[in-house]
Amino acid sequence: MTKTHHKPNHRMSQAVRAGDMVYLAGQIPDQRDAAIGAQTTETLGKIDALLAELGGTKSDLVTVQIWLHDMADFAGMNAAWDAWVDGDTPPARATGGVALASAPSGVRIEIIATAYLPA
Template sequence: MSLKRLNPGPRMSQAVCIGDIAFLAGQVPNDLTGDINAQTREVLDKIDAVMAELGGSKADIASVQVWLSDMADFQGMNAVWDAWVDPEHPPARATGGVPLARPGMRVEMIVTARAPT
């Protein structure tokens, strides 16, 4: 089975594919000044971009782990998520509250998906 790295860097790759299964790196917002709505939109846009680079879309996402720095943001994150998610192909999802890597970071998402190409 082949292993392919998407945009590898010195610390990590944007995604690693084993066969047609893709493991995306944690997607985080660049703008840490935004509220949970803005940060969630930015993260979901990044997921869309990586999936497109892999030749897929959100319909190919199997599972998402959502990490929130404050569980009080759960409803706000869900509002943005619900507007984004493909209702015909919703992934499995888990959400937890954890300290995140940088101050101001409110959300991180980790995706496992099918990479069609």
């Protein structure tokens, strides 16, 4: 099995492919002052872009972890998620509330995803 790093920097890679599995780094929005719906939509767009660069789509997602700074944002996040997710092939998903202490101020969401992308 081979392992490759996608868009690495001194601290992390945006994605790592290990065989047929692709592990995406946590994605956060750039719009720090936007509402949760807009932050969610932007973050999901970043996931779409990374998957496309690697030859995949959201239909290839296996699992997603969604971290919210405030669980009061759950309904707003879910509305954006429901508009985005492929209802025929939804990934396994977990959502939790966390401090997101290492994220820039104003970030309300971080999404971590794993995809199956056969070579």
